[in-house]
Amino acid sequence: MGLYSEQVLPRLTDRMLGNRAFEKVRKEAVAGLAGDVVEIGFGSGLNVPLLPPEVTGLWAVEPSGVARRIAEKRVSASPVPFHEAGLDGARLDAPDARFDAALSTMTLCTIPDVTTALQELRRVLKPGAIFHFAEHGRAPDERVLRLQNRCNGFQHRVAGGCNLNRDITALVTGAGFEIEAVRNFYLKGPKAWGYMYVGRARNP
Ligand SMILES: C[S@@+](CC[C@H](N)C(=O)[O-])C[C@H]1O[C@@H](n2cnc3c(N)ncnc32)[C@H](O)[C@@H]1O
Numbered sequence: 001m002g003l004y005s006e007q008v009l010p011r012l013t014d015r016m017l018g019n020r021a022f023e024k025v026r027k028e029a030v031a032g033l034a035g036d037v038v039e040i041g042f043g044s045g046l047n048v049p050l051l052p053p054e055v056t057g058l059w060a061v062e063p064s065g066v067a068r069r070i071a072e073k074r075v076s077a078s079p080v081p082f083h084e085a086g087l088d089g090a091r092l093d094a095p096d097a098r099f100d101a102a103l104s105t106m107t108l109c110t111i112p113d114v115t116t117a118l119q120e121l122r123r124v125l126k127p128g129a130i131f132h133f134a135e136h137g138r139a140p141d142e143r144v145l146r147l148q149n150r151c152n153g154f155q156h157r158v159a160g161g162c163n164l165n166r167d168i169t170a171l172v173t174g175a176g177f178e179i180e181a182v183r184n185f186y187l188k189g190p191k192a193w194g195y196m197y198v199g200r201a202r203n204p
Contacts, residue, residue, distance in 0.1 A: 010070060025105070040092075057081045061085050061086050096124065109166055125203040134197075136193065136194060179201050184196065
């Protein structure tokens with residue numbers, strides 16, 4: 001990893017995803033979480049201060065050491081017991097049916113083997129457990145999608161492997177989850193970067 005992706009990008013991401021608009025989306029994503037929760041792509045812990053009191057523990061999966069260090073202040077200020085749970089969402093170090101719920105925000109765009117990661121989530125979730133997500137991805141409008149496809153290579157290079165054009169609902173259902181609810185909308189700003197999927201899916 002180069003200096004940019006190792007040192008600069010996690011700090012930039014913390015700033016860019018730490019604004020009010022994302023906070024609103026995060027609040028929607030974490031609402032209803034309870035019990036022991038696994039979060040993939042934990043990043044700098046921006047969801048930690050928003051976790052409901054019903055969460056009994058958070059297991060964080062995050063490859064970036066710098067992001068994990070930025071998260072330390074948020075983690076120590078939170079009453080929720082915290083555990084590091086590995087570096088790769090595609091290889092979760094946890095027994096089958098270990099968790100009551102799962103969380104992912106702005107991460108399914110980035111995990112290289114995202115289908116394996118979603119299957120891993122299903123493996124470690126109890127039957128009936130809910131996966132909460134807030135992700136950006138493939139837009140339904142042809143013009144926006146064309147721009148997403150055109151900019152994807154650049155985005156991938158400058159944003160740590162992020163893809164603009166992943167169909168999040170298709171990925172989640174393709175891994176065997178059943179969608180309970182999903183809200184799609186554009187965030188304010190450039191549409192190619194802001195088509196959102198905020199929802200919940202059940203592990204059958
Ligand atoms: C755009 S950031 C989002 C961070 C955080 N979820 C948030 O909402 O602020 C994407 C995160 O996915 C992490 N990531 C990349 N590859 C991953 C993998 N294979 N497994 C888990 N997380 C990964 C990155 O290190 C980064 O922290």
